Amino acid sequence: xxxxxxxxxxxxxxxxxxxxxxxFFFAGTIRDNSxxxxxxxxxxxxxxxxxxxxxxLGYFFTRWAAAGHAPVSNLFEFTTFFGxxxxxxxxxxxxxxxxxxxxxxxxxxxxxxxAFASMFPREISPLVPSLQSHWLxxxxxxxxxxxxxxxxxxxxxxxxxxxxxxxxxxxxxTFWLEFVIFMVATTLAFIIISSTFxxxxxxxxxxxxxxxxxxxxxxxxxxxxxxYDGELLTEDAMTPLIQAPEWMRGVDAAIKFNxxxxxxxxxxxxxxxLRLLLRKRVGSALQPLLKKANPEIIDEVGYxxxxxxxPVFTLGALIFAMIWAQQAWDRFWGWDPKEVWALIxxxxxxxxxxxxxxxxxxxxxxxxxxxxxFAIIMFNLLAxxxxxxxxHSYA
Numbered sequence: 352x353x354x355x356x357x358x359x360x361x362x363x364x365x366x367x368x369x370x371x372x373x374x375f376f377f378a379g380t381i382r383d384n385s386x387x388x389x390x391x392x393x394x395x396x397x398x399x400x401x402x403x404x405x406x407x408l409g410y411f412f413t414r415w416a417a418a419g420h421a422p423v424s425n426l427f428e429f430t431t432f433f434g435x436x437x438x439x440x441x442x443x444x445x446x447x448x449x450x451x452x453x454x455x456x457x458x459x460x461x462x463x464x465x466a467f468a469s470m471f472p473r474e475i476s477p478l479v480p481s482l483q484s485h486w487l488x489x490x491x492x493x494x495x496x497x498x499x500x501x502x503x504x505x506x507x508x509x510x511x512x513x514x515x516x517x518x519x520x521x522x523x524x525t526f527w528l529e530f531v532i533f534m535v536a537t538t539l540a541f542i543i544i545s546s547t548f549x550x551x552x553x554x555x556x557x558x559x560x561x562x563x564x565x566x567x568x569x570x571x572x573x574x575x576x577x578x579y580d581g582e583l584l585t586e587d588a589m590t591p592l593i594q595a596p597e598w599m600r601g602v603d604a605a606i607k608f609n610x611x612x613x614x615x616x617x618x619x620x621x622x623x624x625l626r627l628l629l630r631k632r633v634g635s636a637l638q639p640l641l642k643k644a645n646p647e648i649i650d651e652v653g654y655x656x657x658x659x660x661x662p663v664f665t666l667g668a669l670i671f672a673m674i675w676a677q678q679a680w681d682r683f684w685g686w687d688p689k690e691v692w693a694l695i696x697x698x699x700x701x702x703x704x705x706x707x708x709x710x711x712x713x714x715x716x717x718x719x720x721x722x723x724x725f726a727i728i729m730f731n732l733l734a735x736x737x738x739x740x741x742x743h744s745y746a
Contacts, residue, residue: 493667
């Protein structure tokens with residue numbers, strides 16, 4: 352088991368760097384005006400991507416063999432699987448449309464998701480009784496695949512918006528496009544900051560009252576915001592600059608507030624450095640690189656991704672989930688936060704298809720909807736799993 356676990360980790364690391372290499376090859380297709388050179392770079396890029404996917408598939412099955420069950424039972428495993436399915440969805444769309452620029456956006460997002468997974472415990476542990484069902488594999492894997500295919504619509508939507516929005520003047524659209532880019536920078540900053548402090552094994556213990564009882568809590572980042580009425584127990588740790596608001600009295604509430612502060616200001620610094628380096632809006636700097644992208648085909652990719660991903664997501668996240676819920680809890684529906692947000696996701700993409708097919712919402716409107724849908728998927732992955740407690744919470 353130990354050898355398989357070690358091999359599994361090595362394969363995941365290898366897949367990460369292979370995807371990174373493929374991203375550089377996809378970048379090489381943007382600037383090159385020679386069709387032959389562009390075609391060669393694109394062929395190399397997709398070949399390297401497939402090698403990376405097969406390598407991550409090797410990680411998945413070796414971890415499965417080591418654990419004795421499908422590795423989708425905790426947040427680390429689910430997130431890495433989601434990243435792998437995102438790459439798979441991109442590969443399928445690439446062979447349908449042969450658009451190199453999709454890889455330049457899709458692969459970095461997959462890399463961010465896989466890097467985010469590394470923030471969580473990676474130990475292999477036995478399944479709790481409630482998860483010992485074949486519906487775990489069916490429900491979770493199908494839901495993740497559906498979300499991954501839907502995420503390709505975000506990739507296409509973002510490319511479309513950067514390509515089409517008039518960057519010669521400030522408008523509401525340029526503002527919101529920059530906000531989307533800032534949120535990506537914030538996510539990247541969170542991963543960089545968390546990874547850095549995790550590598551140094553940083554910990555700071557506090558004692559603070561929770562529901563009238565003194566409770567010890569551990570920060571894994573320096574406490575910019577300490578717990579309300581908290582006492583720092585760790586010597587030589589950073590003294591908090593502020594206290595969390597009095598109403599944040601949950602065990603992890605102040606820690607999450609502190610993480611939010613680090614991520615937000617890290618995103619500001621990262622985005623600010625980009626603006627300083629580029630001396631213009633990031634979207635404006637990226638626009639010339641996407642001139643070769645055909646907006647009509649990009650728009651079609653976004654629609655096709657939703658048309659394929661929506662029924663897959665509905666099957667996995669709602670229908671299979673309800674069947675499993677009936678077997679496990681004797682009820683099809685219980686208004687658990689995860690169930691509610693799965694339903695919200697369903698209604699959102701149903702509205703997307705309705706507006707596109709019956710109201711003619713194509714192009715820019717459709718692209719903005721795709722961006723909003725991805726925001727819901729990410730909220731479901733991050734906030735619902737980590738902040739809102741419920742039966743489906745991983746952490």
